[in-house]
Amino acid sequence: MQDPKMQVFKDEKVVVIKDKYPRVRYHWLVLPWESISSLKAVKKEHLALLKHMHSVGEKIVQDCPDFSTLQFRQGYHAIPSMSHIHLHVISQDFDSPSLKNKKHWNSFTTEYFLESQDVMEMVERNGKVKVKDGTNELLKVPLRCHVCRRELTTIPQLKEHLKTHFPR
DNA sequence: GTTCTAGAAC
DNA sequence: GTTCTAGAAC
Numbered sequence: 652m653q654d655p656k657m658q659v660f661k662d663e664k665v666v667v668i669k670d671k672y673p674r675v676r677y678h679w680l681v682l683p684w685e686s687i688s689s690l691k692a693v694k695k696e697h698l699a700l701l702k703h704m705h706s707v708g709e710k711i712v713q714d715c716p717d718f719s720t721l722q723f724r725q726g727y728h729a730i731p732s733m734s735h736i737h738l739h740v741i742s743q744d745f746d747s748p749s750l751k752n753k754k755h756w757n758s759f760t761t762e763y764f765l766e767s768q769d770v771m772e773m774v775e776r777n778g779k780v781k782v783k784d785g786t787n788e789l790l791k792v793p794l795r796c797h798v799c800r801r802e803l804t805t806i807p808q809l810k811e812h813l814k815t816h817f818p819r
Numbered sequence: 820g821t822t823c824t825a826g827a828a829c
Numbered sequence: 830g831t832t833c834t835a836g837a838a839c
Contacts, residue, residue, distance in 0.1 A: 752834075821839085827832100829832075
C-alpha cells in the first residue's frame with residue numbers, strides 16, 4: 652500500500668490497490684491509512700471512515716471499463732487473513748487463474764463475505780461488528796454457483812460452469 | 820497468503 | 830490410469 656506503483660487511488664484517508672491475487676477480473680482493496688487491526692477493533696468512531704472507504708470503492712467501480720456489463724460487490728472477510736482492515740471491491744465474474752480452491756470461492760460467495768453496507772449498519776446500530784459463530788465452517792460448504800445456485804463438485808467444473816454466465 | 824504433493828476420488 | 834483436493838511446509 653505504500654508503494655506508489657501499486658496505488659490505483661489515494662486521498663488523505665485511504666489508498667486503493669489491486670489485489671495481488673485477484674479472484675475476479677476486477678479486484679481492488681480499499682485500505683485506510685489509519686491502522687485498524689481487524690473488524691473486531693472497529694468502533695462507532697470509525698463509521699465515517701467506513702463510509703468513506705465505501706464511497707471510494709463506488710468511485711473505483713464507476714471508472715471500470717466493464718462497469719456496465721459486470722456486477723460488483725463490496726465487503727469484508729469475516730475472518731481476514733491479513734491484519735489491517737481492507738475492503739474488497741470485486742466484480743462478480745470469478746474469472747481468474749488465482750481462484751484455485753474452495754476457500755477462495757466460499758470466502759467471497761458465502762456469508763463469510765460481509766457486505767460493506769451490512770457492516771456499516773451494524774456499527775451504526777451496535778457500535779461494533781458481530782461475526783456469527785460457525786463462520787469458519789462456511790469455507791468448507793459445497794461449491795455452489797452464486798448466479799444460478801447450482802451445486803458443482805469440483806473447482807474445474809465450477810470454472811467451466813462460470814463460463815456460461817460470464818463469456819469473454 | 821502460496822506452493823507442493825500424497826493419496827483420495829473418480 | 831488421471832484428476833483433484835487437503836494439509837504440510839513455507
